[in-house]
Amino acid sequence: MLKETPLHAFHVAAGARMVDFAGWEMPIVYRSIIDEHLQTRKSGSWFDVSHMGRLEFTGPGATSFLDRLVTRNIQTQAVGQCRYSLVCDESGGVLDDIIVSRDTDRWIVVCNASNREKLLGHFARVRASGGFDAAIDDRTESTAMVAIQGPAVIAKLSPLLGVDIGAMKRYSFVKHRMFLIEFTIFRSGYTGEDGIEVVLPAGAATLAMTMLAGKADDADSTIRPAGLGARDTLLLEAVMPLYGHELSEALDPLSAGLEWAVDLNKDFIGCAALRTIAQTGSARKLVGLEVEGKRIARQGTIVKHGAEAVGVVTSGTLGPTVGKSIAMAYVDREWTKPDSQLSVDLKGTGNPARVAPLPFYRRQSRL
Amino acid sequence: MELPTDRRYLITHEWHKSEGDTIVIGITQFAADELTDITFVDLPKIGTILKAGGRFGEIESVKATSDLYSGVAGTVTAVNDKLATEPGLVNRDPFGQGWMIKLKVVNVAELNLLLSAADYSKKTGH
Numbered sequence: 001m002l003k004e005t006p007l008h009a010f011h012v013a014a015g016a017r018m019v020d021f022a023g024w025e026m027p028i029v030y031r032s033i034i035d036e037h038l039q040t041r042k043s044g045s046w047f048d049v050s051h052m053g054r055l056e057f058t059g060p061g062a063t064s065f066l067d068r069l070v071t072r073n074i075q076t077q078a079v080g081q082c083r084y085s086l087v088c089d090e091s092g093g094v095l096d097d098i099i100v101s102r103d104t105d106r107w108i109v110v111c112n113a114s115n116r117e118k119l120l121g122h123f124a125r126v127r128a129s130g131g132f133d134a135a136i137d138d139r140t141e142s143t144a145m146v147a148i149q150g151p152a153v154i155a156k157l158s159p160l161l162g163v164d165i166g167a168m169k170r171y172s173f174v175k176h177r178m179f180l181i182e183f184t185i186f187r188s189g190y191t192g193e194d195g196i197e198v199v200l201p202a203g204a205a206t207l208a209m210t211m212l213a214g215k216a217d218d219a220d221s222t223i224r225p226a227g228l229g230a231r232d233t234l235l236l237e238a239v240m241p242l243y244g245h246e247l248s249e250a251l252d253p254l255s256a257g258l259e260w261a262v263d264l265n266k267d268f269i270g271c272a273a274l275r276t277i278a279q280t281g282s283a284r285k286l287v288g289l290e291v292e293g294k295r296i297a298r299q300g301t302i303v304k305h306g307a308e309a310v311g312v313v314t315s316g317t318l319g320p321t322v323g324k325s326i327a328m329a330y331v332d333r334e335w336t337k338p339d340s341q342l343s344v345d346l347k348g349t350g351n352p353a354r355v356a357p358l359p360f361y362r363r364q365s366r367l
Numbered sequence: 368m369e370l371p372t373d374r375r376y377l378i379t380h381e382w383h384k385s386e387g388d389t390i391v392i393g394i395t396q397f398a399a400d401e402l403t404d405i406t407f408v409d410l411p412k413i414g415t416i417l418k419a420g421g422r423f424g425e426i427e428s429v430k431a432t433s434d435l436y437s438g439v440a441g442t443v444t445a446v447n448d449k450l451a452t453e454p455g456l457v458n459r460d461p462f463g464q465g466w467m468i469k470l471k472v473v474n475v476a477e478l479n480l481l482l483s484a485a486d487y488s489k490k491t492g493h
Contacts, residue, residue, distance in 0.1 A: 028430075029403055032458070033429045034429065233429060294407045317429055320429075347425075
């Protein structure tokens with residue numbers, strides 16, 4: 001039996017195609033992935049991301065416990081700040097990528113839906129072995145979470161929510177109460193656009209989204225619903241790693257180019273293994289590829305230099321905004337320089353591909 | 368969704384419509400919807416000879432890549448060139464402007480071995 005988010009009935013009524021995603025029945029597309037992608041880039045979209053895990057850490061040992069679990073230093077993190085971080089195993093493999101937010105009396109961790117159960121098990125083991133005095137409250141099913149993303153979102157939602165979102169720093173959050181509903185508003189997202197992510201009580205989600213985005217999904221609406229299909233193409237253009245593609249237990253964050261999210265000067269699970277990798281260098285690194293033509297190099301496609309296999313694709317699509325066939329791939333370190341000429345093996349045929357500067361897409365600065 | 372009854376189907380979602388001794392082939396709305404936005408259609412050259420059940424091309428979407436099959440034997444006499452620049456026609460009008468190839472067939476009766484609209488619908492659950 002698949003789990004349903006508080007917005008499930010909305011998706012079905014809106015005609016979304018629903019699919020099994022990590023045990024949740026989620027909308028993959030409402031109209032067209034490309035339409036929803038372009039709507040996000042030019043105006044705004046909202047995505048139901050209630051399937052993502054929301055875990056709250058409390059107690060006197062919560063900070064030292066979480067600091068032991070994640071790759072970034074959270075001791076220096078201010079109340080109201082959010083940080084992208086990784087959870088690794090002892091060998092430096094990535095168990096998940098998460099957002100850690102510090103509230104006055106608790107920490108909020110947002111994790112991938114597919115990794116929630118695994119992380120809860122990992123956290124419980126680390127807490128027991130380290131004797132940390134901390135509690136974990138899984139708030140995933142009592143709350144909803146939506147990502148509202150796009151260049152028109154901040155101006156449209158600030159007056160509706162009564163919060164000057166434009167004045168909020170990127171990667172910060174505020175708590176806000178309206179009509180007795182508590183909203184936690186994060187200035188973050190995973191599409192390459194400006195926007196917010198909002199956590200609110202499960203029972204208020206449908207009403208709140210109707211209020212914020214409008215009841216009717218008209219073609220001229222500023223903010224329209226978008227599915228997980230567009231989320232994938234948006235984050236790939238913006239070169240944000242996707243767990244199960246660019247990240248996994250078999251891969252480490254340094255090879256994925258996430259050095260900025262790993263603080264090797266602190267102690268955390270996996271730090272010894274990662275220090276070794278940092279010293280010797282990664283055998284393969286994550287790069288972006290521009291694939292010649294319109295064919296898509298999908299996950300698992302072999303990357304070659306001449307006849308020699310030098311890498312493997314982790315994600316690929318035809319980028320709706322950039323208008324090119326793009327892919328992420330792990331390749332041997334000698335071929336990671338921009339403009340390295342490689343090929344992707346599409347059904348036995350070598351299709352030229354070039355290591356491209358990243359990101360594929362960057363939004364226009366507001367200044 | 369209405370499935371046209373003037374043509375025959377494969378379980379792999381290709382439709383086959385008779386126009387005299389020529390058979391037009393495309394894919395169903397269900398297949399197009401499942402693939403989501405189609406980005407590329409690889410079609411054979413005119414003159415290519417196909418066996419019944421043979422692969423004639425490949426279709427790609429944002430989400431997936433899938434092979435295309437012909438249910439009947441024949442020689443390719445036309446391909447829909449429009450799909451090279453407008454692959455989205457397959458999403459918008461899969462039973463009409465989104466057609467893919469025309470085959471001059473050896474034996475028109477082979478068509479009767481394929482699934483009727485009702486059988487396709489029953490077997491695929493759509």
